[in-house]
Amino acid sequence: MHARILAFLALGRLDEAQELFEAGDFRTADVSEAMSLLALQIPAAAGRAAEWEALRPALEQDPGRLLVGAAVFGDRAAANRAAADIDAMTLGPAILLRVTDRCGCGSPFDLEATPNFARILREAELPWSPAAPIKFPLKNW
DSSP: OHHHHHHHHHTTOHHHHHHHHHHOOOOSHHHHHHHHHHHHHHHHHTTOTHHHHHHHHHHTTOHHHHHHHHHHTTOHHHHHHHHHHHHTSTTHHHHHHHHHHHHOSSOSSOGGGOHHHHHHHHHHTOOOSOOOOSOOTTOOO
């Protein structure tokens, strides 16, 4: 279901994404985590900027969700702060990689904000930034 909703977002079929999300059964922990990101991505894909301020306080205790929310709603400063906080954690670069994949927005943060993650990318000779399959109108980087 998660993949189908992301596909609808990537295709710009926002109404169908919203309908599928609302009809879903998201009771397991793994599904709930992924679906909680969709609760951010759907309004952001629709450009509903006012929802960011309403959603943000609930995300402050979860740096990964805060990072995705800030990125898709175009709050670059908050995204970079959240990414820097994650980068400083044990296994932070692995968390950043997972968050980047789940965001679907290209680079959800500036690489300069994450020196540990940037070092690992350089050492592995991995390219940055990832593709952005979903267009979020409020994200301009």
